[in-house]
Amino acid sequence: MSLRRVNVVILVLLALAFLIIVQRNLLNLNDFLRRENQDAVPGMILPFESELSSKIRPDPVRSGEEIPVLITAAEERLGAVIAAINSVYQNSKANIVFHIVTMNDTVDHLKVWMSEPQLNSVKHNIIIFDPHLLSGKITKDPQKLESVKPLTFARFYMPIFIPDAEKAIYLDDDIIVQGDIQDLFETSLKSGHAAAFSDDCDSASSKGIVRGAGNQNNYLGFLDFKKEAIKKLGMRANMCSFNPGVIVANLTEWKHQNITSQLEHWMELNVQDDIYSKTLAEGITTPPLLIVFYKQHSSIDPLWHIRHLGVSGAGNRYSAQFVKAAKLLHWNGHYKPWSGTSSFTEVWDKWYIQDPMGKFHPVRRHSGDK
Secondary structure, eight states: OOHHHHHHHHHHHHHHHHHHHHHHHHHHHHHHHHHHHHHSOTTOOOGGGGGGOGGGSOOOOOOSSEEEEEEEEOGGGHHHHHHHHHHHHHTOOSEEEEEEEEOGGGHHHHHHHHTSTTTTTOOEEEEEOOGGGGTTTSOOOHHHHTTOOGGGGGGGGHHHHSTTOSEEEEEOSSEEEOSOHHHHHTOOOOTTOOEEEEETTSSGGGGSOBTTTBOOSBGGGTBOTTSHHHHTTTOOTTSBOEEEEEEEEEHHHHHHTTHHHHHHHHHHHHHHHOOBOTTOOSOTTHHHHHHHTTTOOEEOOGGGOBOOTTSTTHHHHSOHHHHHHOSEEEOOSSOOTTTTSSSOHHHHHTTOOOOTTSOOOOOOSSTTOO
């Protein structure tokens, strides 16, 4: 056999040996991956799958200045706060931390709901509200007590619930945010002002009559100006009121001015002397805020608080195009978007997440509603 043929035979044998080694390695790798997948946590992404599995990768870590948002979660309105939180979170890439104030009997339900896929990456703290904070500060009259909801006063105690923050946002639960909450957080507050609100004289809808309450776009609608304690303050009865459903607060200034103590003083005085307006239909938290922040608050951009969507006729007051352009929608009033009797329920429905425990059910007018 010539030397050339020997070399060819050797090359063929080497090639066969190489192919056998490659085949065995592939078989071993296949067994290894099978064993690894059996031990892996469901949903875990292997390194080489990351580019192919973008849909199940977690959202990028949000960085930047922390934006504290305080919101309350009452059991009977839990679907509302879930929709509100979802709308805030999905419309911003800011580093948002929700401080959710609730009662003991709602914690488990809230935790389950917040574990839903759309919300399980939302940074949040759950705070238990102690009703004893309100001892001596709310009426004991059985006829009025039913309308008093303890959680509505949580906004008075923002520095207690968020002790390390210099600035924070408070939101009612019957809101939907369509803009980037970072913009609202950057609202400029004047020197010496502890909070910014939306004045209720700045929108056409507020100039109407709130059903069952009389004119509640001024101080006269909330306070009894026949009472001596109110007379002494020298406030103008026709002064434009503001809506505390959205608050941008300078908590450093809030603490410096002892705002919480001031609010509690007027709450206690109302228990003793009934200084709130007799025509007050809702907003029992508003009167003390109006007194403490009289001519001492900054303003929020009007598009960041479109109000009165829960008042009868709101659908005729606002166009669909205007509602779509608004940064924040507020269904204050009797008619809520989960009740099936308010305007623009389809906007709220977009952000609502079905209750995994099946307790909360939005009511709709007919089966065609989603």
